[in-house]
Amino acid sequence: MQLKNYLHRFRRENFLMLLVIGIYNVFPVVSNISEGNALTAIAHLRLPQFFKYVSIQLAAYTAYCLMIIVKKRYQEIVTQKIDTAIRSDITGNLSRINYQDYHEKDDGIYVSWLTNDVNTINTQGITEFYAVVDGWVTILFNGISLAFYHYSIVIVVLALSGILIELPKVFRKQLNTASLQMTKANEQLTSRITDALEGFDPLFMLNMRKNIQKQTVAASNSLAKQKISFASLMGLNSAFINFFSVLFQIGMLGFAGWLVWRGIIQVGSIITVSALASQVFGSFTALSFSNMDLHTTQPVFDKFNAVKPENEQDKQSVSALTTGIQVAQLAYTYPDSDHPIMENIHFLFEQGKKYALVGDSGKGKSTLLNILAGKLLNYQGRITYDGIDYQKLSMQSLRQHLLYLDQTPYVFNDTVRNNITLGNYYSEDQLHRALHDSQLDDLINHLPQGIDTMLDHNGRNLSGGQRQRIALARGLISGRNIIMMDKGTSALDNKSADAIELALVNNPNITLIMVTHHLRPEIQKRLDVVYTI
Structure with a gap:
């Protein structure tokens, strides 16, 4: 079991999702270009052209807002199909293991797999995969648009983006470890809560119902510790990458200004180039986080893959007892x-x-x-x-x-x-x-x-x-x-x-x-x- 297997299984739905993402990303590009053209037009006192580009920008932004609804809905449809397939495969494997292997783990752990872990795959895997696709489409569309202004802009953007791509590797190993520890803490929480609640009757008769609260709080504190550790690492990584992303965006604004000073591009283009470059850097920054999240789901799938169904391929079937x-x-x-x-x-x-x-x-x-x-x-x-x-x-x-x-x-x-x-x-x-x-x-x-x-x-x-x-x-x-x-x-x-x-x-x-x-x-x-x- 791996995320890529499920993405391939639902390749038709994912191809349609790619088309939706493509259409969704066209409109911000059109809006940014129209904004720059409108600024250039008003700088040259060409009022009709100014209103023309403002109207195009408004139409593009309206279409973009409508596509947000379409994208969110269809993404959730595909995500739920994949979630259901993962749960089906987990329970299918569990239904084919022998009695002893099944009972090596508490029922609460299996419940955690089907709820907490699938939710982790959902948020850090499936959602982030679509964020990666979205990011690359954004980079492609904005990069092509930048090339129409001047080739040097694309060269600078690609060079700085290459640095952004490498930055997440600094914290990847620590984040993978923290993610695995967090899923184990989730399992323990589910198991401890299930155990405490199912023990209500004997605790009731012994006047020890407060043990339910004690067990739950202890397990919750253990999970909180792991989540805080994971969030701290994510925060450190986020601050590290965002610092360079903003630094590069400011640098591109300066570079665009230099191109205007040299007379290579028009004054209104400074807004467009800055906006398009920001989209590229923002996408590369988001890709850094998304790629990291995608890697943190692998330890979860490794747990699922550790379940080995009973192999009875060479075993002999029997009929009703005769002797x-x-x-x-x-x-x-x-x-x-x-x-x-x-x-x-x-x-x-x-x-x-x-x-x-x-x-x-x-x-x-x-x-x-x-x-x-x-x-x-x-x-x-x-x-x-x-x-x-x-x-x-x-x-x-x-x-x-x-x-x-x-x-x-x-x-x-x-x-x-x-x-x-x-x-x-x-x-x-x-x-x-x-x-x-x-x-x-x-x-x-x-x-x-x-x-x-x-x-x-x-x-x-x-x-x-x-x-x-x-x-x-x-x-x-x-x-x-x-x-x-x-x-x-x-x-x-x-x-x-x-x-x-x-x-x-x-x-x-x-x-x-x-x-x-x-x-x-x-x-x-x-x-x-x-x-x-």
């Missing part, structure tokens, strides 16, 4: 630990049979389920699916046949229907069957808009048990025939939990693996095997 899943000599150690949470595990899960994993907390039951579900990959030992080694399997293909249900399933800020179907089409019969099997009928009947009732973020207007039922319905309607439940009915009352678990253990088409701390006798007697870890 079973075999676990042999399995061990797993978490990255931040020196000791394995489990080792030397040998289990067999046959197709259509029902299993429970029991044992003390912290012995690896949930870890085993996460490995079987393809979430944790860096295990030791061997796992096979219908005789095929897990390491050779396409995990995406595996997940097509598997439902993983934990204690805290996620509910989207959408309708109950869309939370179950996730945008896929299912018949009404399939939908009602999933609702019935997951014990959701009663909930749907009591909701104001039934199955089309909108749910709050993460199902805040539902109980824990209701969220678990919705997650179960998602898996059932999709026809997944391996169900892994990590205390997946823990938030339900005993009657509801028994009803759901009985429905699952009595379904001959389902392979059930459940982790539980409370294995009820009526469920246990229907299980094929209870494994203890």
Whole structure:
């Protein structure tokens, strides 16, 4: 991912933007030339010509003002298209990375990428690219106009402009470093605020809600420090470049006066030459800043490019389970630990049979389920699916046949229907069957808009048990025939939990693996095997 790739992707829109910028820049040149001609005319007491050039200047300025509206609007249209494409590519890459890689970063960091960082690219990349195009068009049009007055003017302007182009390199390295530090501080702010706000409930019960304010202020101060540092560098660079820009403009005014004194150009031309040269120097100054800003976006894209989608090109796809899943000599150690949470595990899960994993907390039951579900990959030992080694399997293909249900399933800020179907089409019969099997009928009947009732973020207007039922319905309607439940009915009352678990253990088409701390006798007697870890 690089800015130039997106500019090329939308090359048609950018070509039209170039035309708009070209037309936009014609009118100031016409206005400046008309102003000089009007001054020359009145100096020679040619009143009709004076009013003629004043009228042309007024018309050119009016057209210029109208083009400002056109340019601003069309630039925003193209910018938003590019912004959307960048967000699409970021989320596309995130959707193709594995579980462990995704969770190496906090959700708040990804949110910052899609908001703060895209906004940085917008303001310091896309906007500045168009400023660069605008600057070069301005230089071209004004430079050609200056050549009509005298070739020496162009030579002097180009020589001084060459100096202006080199000046930004003095601070480029420091600005790139400061820009990267600022984007990281933005990530930390978003992450800390998200963490603090999502922790409102426990902080409320502990009378520690002021921690939200403390965390936010601390993160905000850290960001403020980086922004002040970046602004200071930008200010120093701006003052440095602007000093020379103004110095060169004054020098050009003196040079134009010398040309008038020599009789090479007319007196009115001193205004035009000064104005056109100022436009050139101003554009080169703006180009210096814009080029610097463009360079500061590269570290942002480098972060995005560090996300490496999961490569399953040589992996084997699987169909529905026919024989079973075999676990042999399995061990797993978490990255931040020196000791394995489990080792030397040998289990067999046959197709259509029902299993429970029991044992003390912290012995690896949930870890085993996460490995079987393809979430944790860096295990030791061997796992096979219908005789095929897990390491050779396409995990995406595996997940097509598997439902993983934990204690805290996620509910989207959408309708109950869309939370179950996730945008896929299912018949009404399939939908009602999933609702019935997951014990959701009663909930749907009591909701104001039934199955089309909108749910709050993460199902805040539902109980824990209701969220678990919705997650179960998602898996059932999709026809997944391996169900892994990590205390997946823990938030339900005993009657509801028994009803759901009985429905699952009595379904001959389902392979059930459940982790539980409370294995009820009526469920246990229907299980094929209870494994203890």
